[in-house]
Amino acid sequence: MVFSKRKMKQLFAFGVAIVLVICLYKSWGSPASAKLSLAIASDNDNELEGGFDRGRFGARHPEPRVAEQSRDGGVVADRREELDKEQDTRMNELHEAKKQILQLERKIQELEGRIPRKYPDVTFLNYKNRKRILITGGAGFVGSHLVDYLMMQGHEVIVADNFFTGRKRNVEHWLGHENFELIHHDIVNPLFIEVDEIYHLASPASPPHYMYNPVKTIKTNTLGTINMLGLAKRVGAKVLIASTSEVYGDPDVHPQPETYWGHVNPIGPRACYDEGKRVAETLSYAYAKQENVNVRVARIFNTYGPRMHMNDGRVVSNFIIQALQNQSITMYGSGKQTRSFQYVSDLVDGMVALMASNYTQPVNLGNPVERTIQEFAEIIRDQVGGRSKIIELPAVEDDPQRRKPDISRAKKYLNWEPRVPLKEGLIKTIEYFRKELARSNHSQRNIFVPETTENLEK
Ligand SMILES: NC(=O)c1ccc[n+]([C@@H]2O[C@H](COP(=O)([O-])OP(=O)(O)OC[C@H]3O[C@@H](n4cnc5c(N)ncnc54)[C@H](O)[C@@H]3O)[C@@H](O)[C@H]2O)c1
Secondary structure (H helix, E strand, O other), X not given: XXXXXXXHHHHHHHHHHHHHHHHHHHHHOOHHHHHHHHHHHHHHXXXXXXXXXXXXXXXXXXHHHHHHHHHOHHHHHHHHHHHHHHHHHHHHHHHHHHHHHHHHHHHHHHHHHHOOOOOOOOOOOOOOOOOEEEEEOOOOHHHHHHHHHHHHOOOEXXXXXXXXXXXXXXXHHHOOXXXXXXXXXXXXXXXXXXXXXXXXXXOOOOHHHXXXXXXXXXXXXXXXXXXXXXXXXXXXXXXXXXXXXXXHEOOOOOOEOOOOOOEOOOOOOOXXXXXXXXXXXXXXXXXXXXXXXXXXXXXXXXXXXXXXXXXXXXXXXXHHHHHXXXXXXXXXXXXXXXXXXXXXXXXXXXXXXXXXXXXXXOEEEOOOOOXXXXXXXXXXXXXXXXXXXXXXXXXXXXXXXXXXXXXXHHHHHHOOOOOOOHHHHHHHHHHHHHHHHHOXXXXXXXXXXXXXXXXXXX
């Protein structure tokens, strides 16, 4: 289903209706002109009568005219009555039409509110340089930022998403754009389209989401990945698989280089995701070896930014939402476990660089600046400016104790490293969540649109 076309059809139908009503309205004239035209019509009728009289009795003889009028007085009165009735009917119709116009205008305004009229300025690429790029999971947090980047570069972007954790709102600023298409599709089923590149991101990413339906999470990461690798094989597309630092499990090597094989509990609550992603990597290299598919594997570390799901359940969004509402900030465990967070635009830069490179081995994409969860809680509370207490809750099963990427590979082969400092990224993220919390109905928009092309100009 192409969502944008439906909306455009609705708008078009209303446009046609409006034009019809306006034509009707014009053919009747305004109420004032209606009165005037009726008055003129009645005068003309009298003129006609007079003219007739004049014709019979001569132009400058009022007496015969009066005589004629009184003789035909009954007929004239009837005619007037008829005209009055006709005028009333027309006036009623006119009022009715005006009411309808008003209703249509309101409807159009409402629809226009939903469809942004102006798109961000995208670069023009000629057909030789313009690629058709599929992003699975493109309506999700990371995917939607990747959509922005590639759209701004002037490519044709197709998003396939089942909207499990993603939202149309994340990409609504592109709906209707000639380079953009949104397909409601579950990647567990095959997809037959022609593309040059595939960014395969479809998969729930936060623990509450992927644990909600573990079997589906495994299917998405295995069957879904087979479908995408199969598509890449059929059309000769390059494919980038969004893997995760979770393939390292609860690591006993620190920081984690790509050569580390990991420490994953295969039957724990997180296994549906961790093992699902590990199989996705295995599948990628099997397709590369056996079917010559051109694969890239990004091992993504914790990422944050605007458009994160409100129920994401991970540290950054949880802490920000709690702080904004002056609730206690809840840490699972002692708060001594470490994480490193990268801002989403850094990740997008890294993924695009990896896709463009010739490097085919897995690459860590993350921010190596490591902080304890306690530190994050304090930084976020201070930046929000609230008075939240920081409290401890029991630790979560299989929660990794240390997480920090070794990004030497990304530096060496992609010339990539994160650039956005934590405080800067947090400002944008906090602002986004503040607006989200302030929304009380659907018509209040909180659309985070790409504001700068700075990153694209590198
Ligand atoms: N955000 C992070 O910190 C992080 C860290 C490591 C890896 N990743 C990986 O990056 C990718 C994107 O993560 P995100 O944070 O944007 O998550 P997200 O939940 O916001 O986005 C995932 C998207 O995939 C869609 N999806 C899920 N199952 C699908 C299916 N069967 N068919 C079609 N669409 C489906 C969802 O509706 C959503 O739009 C995921 O593959 C995730 O594993 C993310």
